[in-house]
Amino acid sequence: MPHDAESEWHRRTPPTPRRTGRRGAGTSTLLLFVALGAVVAALLVVTTAVRGDRSADTAARGSTSTTAPPTSTSAPSSPSSSAPRPAPVVDACAEKVAALPLRARLAQLLVVGVDPRGPADALAAVRDQQVGGIFIGGDDVGLLSAGALAPVHAAASLPLTVAVDDEGGRVQRLDVLDGPLPSAREMAAELTPDQVRALAVKRGQALRARSVTTDLAPVLDTSGQPDRTVIGDRSFSANPDVALGYALAFAEGLHQAGVTPVVKHFPGHGNTSGDSHLGAVTSPPLDALLGADLLPYRELPRFGDVVVMVGHIDVPGLTNGVPATLSPQAYALLRGEFGFSGPAMTDDLGAMRAVTDRVGLPDAVTQALAAGADIALWSSGGRVAEVLDHLEGAVASGALPAPRVAEAAKRVLTAKHAC
CATH class of the missing domain: 3.20.20.300 (Glycoside hydrolase, family 3, N-terminal domain)
Incomplete structure (x- = not known):
């Protein structure tokens, strides 16, 4: 689960009494995995943020580049369109x-x-x-x-x-x-x-x-x-x-x-x-x-x-x-x-x-x-x-x-x- 939701779960759940034996060891292992999951989630959030910054920078640079915009898929205008026609040549x-x-x-x-x-x-x-x-x-x-x-x-x-x-x-x-x-x-x-x-x-x-x-x-x-x-x-x-x-x-x-x-x-x-x-x-x-x-x-x-x-x-x-x-x-x-x-x-x-x-x-x-x-x-x-x-x-x-x-x-x- 995402990092922020996992922290909220810890605040709302009362601590589990410490027990000995196999069941205590299992609980410790579970907590270790939970902690590792939190670290991985945090890294994912940071990585996503960095990628977002780079994407924004690339978009900003692209707005001033000479790269042609995507080709329109709209149908060509019909002969009856309102575009002005050149005036006939007069001799x-x-x-x-x-x-x-x-x-x-x-x-x-x-x-x-x-x-x-x-x-x-x-x-x-x-x-x-x-x-x-x-x-x-x-x-x-x-x-x-x-x-x-x-x-x-x-x-x-x-x-x-x-x-x-x-x-x-x-x-x-x-x-x-x-x-x-x-x-x-x-x-x-x-x-x-x-x-x-x-x-x-x-x-x-x-x-x-x-x-x-x-x-x-x-x-x-x-x-x-x-x-x-x-x-x-x-x-x-x-x-x-x-x-x-x-x-x-x-x-x-x-x-x-x-x-x-x-x-x-x-x-x-x-x-x-x-x-x-x-x-x-x-x-x-x-x-x-x-x-x-x-x-x-x-x-x-x-x-x-x-x-x-x-x-x-x-x-x-x-x-x-x-x-x-x-x-x-x-x-x-x-x-x-x-x-x-x-x-x-x-x-x-x-x-x-x-x-x-x-x-x-x-x-x-x-x-x-x-x-x-x-x-x-x-x-x-x-x-x-x-x-x-x-x-x-x-x-x-x-x-x-x-x-x-x-x-x-x-x-x-x-x-x-x-x-």
Whole structure:
């Protein structure tokens, strides 16, 4: 019996008279066992108390440990439980595109040349047709001076792309206003990539100060051809790695200044048979381009948010006699193997005979957009209403699928941060 109860028994039981003989010895033995039992009971009580203390200490330590609690055996909650569900993802650009009338959607895919002498022509194109962008070519700088572009931007209901060709060397627009840039070939020969980046930052700042948003540069073509050929000194190098390094530096400088770079001319114009301004041109076969001219395009993710210009280049093994600007296979290569998800822009569809000798402007714009272009560029100006009428008819007939228009418009608005 427990120790406390055994003591109470002793207090209540009168002592037994001491007797001699066998019965006395038996009583003594009984008392010895009783005493031993009391000692054992006492030890049990002490041991139990110590174990209880240790258990409590272990429980206290366990309450701050990282041991996972026992797995609940309760049934999982039913789908009708009150737990909050995540909100559906909203695609702001898709919604914005869907809200635009078809003609406005199509207009966002056009970048049209305007008179560089002043704002009147640009204002008409933007105010009347709400084109997505304008291109300022030629040598006159009236539209780039004295804040002439401010009312043009103000007339646009969506952010307006204002583009120029300012590569350096024989293709530049701000040399009269902000000083000349060396050609790409000269930059690679005389400057480090860091110096080219700094030069592009300064030039980009000058462009932004004149309300230009986009520079159709840098050239990513690899070329060892003479300076005055179609690409020639517009290329940083015939070596794909060198061309990539300098083009990347130039693009990074423009980015730092807030100007969107346009890398060109996919899938490679540096080693073509001629000048696409003057007629049809053919490049080396696709297998050869993949081993040289196209190597820099594998690094497109390093360029960040850029536009890629597609050239009017017939590539054996890819475009089957059609200029790349009008070839679905060329855009599929850009999107597929090279993984480019930004806007693809055509080279000039209105003033380059590689296209104009084949097809008129409205059809060229339609075919380019249907093939996969997101931005159709022509520098010759005018004809905007005519082109938009033709595009609306192409959507109605299915020649230009409506989903293709929506896809292109979404890329354009995303790139312009219009969403």
